[in-house]
Amino acid sequence: MHQFTIEPWLGANWDVAGYNIAFTNSAAWMLITAVVLWIFMLGGMRRQLVPGRWQMMVETFTGFIDDMLEANIGKGGRKYVPYIFSLFMFILFANLLGLMPLGVVGLHPFTFTSHFTITGVLAIMSFLIVLTVGFWKHGLHFFSLFVPSGTPLIMAIFIAPIEFISFMFRPFSLGLRLFVAMMAGHVLLEVLSSFVIDGWNAGAGFGLLVGVPSFVLMVAICALEILVAGIQAYVFALLSSLYINDAENLH
Amino acid sequence: MDLEAAKMVGAGLAAIGAGMAALGVGNVFGSFLESALRNPGAADGQQGRLFIGFAAAELLGLLAFVVAMIILFV
Numbered sequence: 001m002h003q004f005t006i007e008p009w010l011g012a013n014w015d016v017a018g019y020n021i022a023f024t025n026s027a028a029w030m031l032i033t034a035v036v037l038w039i040f041m042l043g044g045m046r047r048q049l050v051p052g053r054w055q056m057m058v059e060t061f062t063g064f065i066d067d068m069l070e071a072n073i074g075k076g077g078r079k080y081v082p083y084i085f086s087l088f089m090f091i092l093f094a095n096l097l098g099l100m101p102l103g104v105v106g107l108h109p110f111t112f113t114s115h116f117t118i119t120g121v122l123a124i125m126s127f128l129i130v131l132t133v134g135f136w137k138h139g140l141h142f143f144s145l146f147v148p149s150g151t152p153l154i155m156a157i158f159i160a161p162i163e164f165i166s167f168m169f170r171p172f173s174l175g176l177r178l179f180v181a182m183m184a185g186h187v188l189l190e191v192l193s194s195f196v197i198d199g200w201n202a203g204a205g206f207g208l209l210v211g212v213p214s215f216v217l218m219v220a221i222c223a224l225e226i227l228v229a230g231i232q233a234y235v236f237a238l239l240s241s242l243y244i245n246d247a248e249n250l251h
Numbered sequence: 252m253d254l255e256a257a258k259m260v261g262a263g264l265a266a267i268g269a270g271m272a273a274l275g276v277g278n279v280f281g282s283f284l285e286s287a288l289r290n291p292g293a294a295d296g297q298q299g300r301l302f303i304g305f306a307a308a309e310l311l312g313l314l315a316f317v318v319a320m321i322i323l324f325v
Contacts, residue, residue, distance in 0.1 A: 071299060173310055180313040235306045238299060 001190060004114060004183070026118070029110045033094045040093075061089065068238065073245045080244055083129065087122065088237035095182060095229030099222070113232075114182040116175060123175035126240040134247035142250065149251045174239055181232045185225045192218045258322055265319035272312020279304040 008022035015021070044058025051059060065085045069077035091113060098111025112118045134142040146163040147156045192214050199211030252260075283301045287294035 068299065071296075176317065177306065177310050177313055180316055181309075184313070184316055231302070231305075235302055238302055239306060242303065 001187070003108065003110070003186060003190065006115070025110045026112045026115065029094070029097065029112050030118075033090060033097055033112075036097065037089055037093050041089075061085070065237065069241050072238070072241045073248055076248050077241070077245075080129075080241065084237050084241055084244075087126070087240060088233050091122070091178065091236055092230065092233035095233060096226070098182070098186070099225055099229060111182055111186060113178055114186055116179045119179040120171070120175040122178075122236070123171040126174060126243060127171040130243045130247045133244065134250070137247070138250050142247070145246060145250060170239075170243060174236065178232050178236055181228055185221075185228055188221060189218060189225070192221065262319040262322045265315050265322060268315025268318070269312045272308060272315065275308035275311070276305060279308050 006024045006026050008020075008024050009028050010023035012020075012022050014023075041058060044055045046052075046055060048055060062081075062085060065088055066078075066081055069081055069084060073080065094111065094113045098109050098113065100109050102109050134145070146160045146167065148159065148163070151159055195214040196211045196218070199209070199214065200207035279301065283294075283297070283304075287297075
C-alpha cells in the first residue's frame with residue numbers, strides 16, 4: 001500500500017559501503033516528530049512558579065511518567081525518567097502525527113511506527129538497557145532471573161528454559177505490538193475509505209448503502225485510533241519500565 | 252483445493268485468533284471494571300496491572316494478524 005512505502009526524499013544515490021543511506025520519508029517524519037516534540041517541550045520549560053496552560057500540559061506528562069516509574073520500579077526508578085519519557089513522548093507524537101489529516105493539503109503523513117525496523121530498534125534499545133543494568137548491578141547473578149525465588153530444583157530445570165525463552169521474546173513482543181497495532185489501524189482506515197470511494201463510484205445507490213455507513217464508521221475508527229495511539233505509547237513505556245524493574249530489583 | 256485458495260482459507264482461519272483476543276481484552280477490562288466498582292478506592296492503583304493484562308491479551312490477537320499477513324503476502 002502506498003502509505004507504507006519508504007521512498008527517498010533526498011540523495012537516492014548516497015551509498016556507503018554498498019548500502020543506500022538516502023534521507024527517506026521515514027527519516028524525515030522522525031525528524032519532524034523530534035522537532036514538534038522539541039517545540040512542545042520548549043514551550044513548557046519556562047519554569048514559572050504559577051504554570052500556564054502549556055507548562056501545565058508538559059508537567060502533566062512528566063508527572064505521569066514519574067509516577068509510573070515510581071510505582072513500578074521504586075526509588076531507583078528516578079534515573080530512568082529521561083529515557084522512558086523520551087520513548088513515550090516520541091512514540092506518542094509519532095503515532096498522533098501519523099494520524100493527522102494533512103493529506104488534504106497534499107502533505108501525506110508517514111507513520112514510521114508502523115514499520116518493524118523502527119519499533120524493533122526502539123525495543124532493542126529497551127532490551128539492551130535491561131541487559132546492561134542487570135549485568136552491571138548484579139553481575140552473573142543476573143541469571144537467577146530465570147529461576148524465580150523459592151523454586152524447587154526439579155521444577156527449576158523445567159522453568160529456567162521457559163523463563164529464558166519468555167525473556168528473549170520480550171524485544172520481539174514489544175516491537176511487534178506497537179508496529180502491528182499501528183499498521184492494522186491504518187490498513188483498516190484505508191479499507192474503509194476504499195469502500196467509500198468505490199461505493200460512490202458504483203452509483204448513488206451503492207454510495208448511500210455502502211459509502212455513507214462506511215464513512216460514519218471511519219470517523220468512529222479515527223477516534224479509536226487516537227485512543228490506540230495513546231494506549232500503545234503507554235504500553236510500550238509501561239512494559240519497558242517493568243522490564244527495567246526486573247534488572248534493577250532482582251528478586 | 253489449489254494453493255491460492257488454501258492460502259485465503261488459512262488467512263481467514265487465522266482471523267479467528269483476532270476474535271479470541273477480543274474476548275480476552277474484553278475479559279480484562281470487564282473484570283477490572285467489575286472489581287473497580289466494588290472497591291473504587293483501590294482502582295486507581297491497579298491501572299498499571301490493567302494495562303499489562305491488556306497488553307498480554309492484545310499481543311496474541313496482533314500475532315494472529317501477523318500470521319494472516321505472512322500467509323497472504325510472504
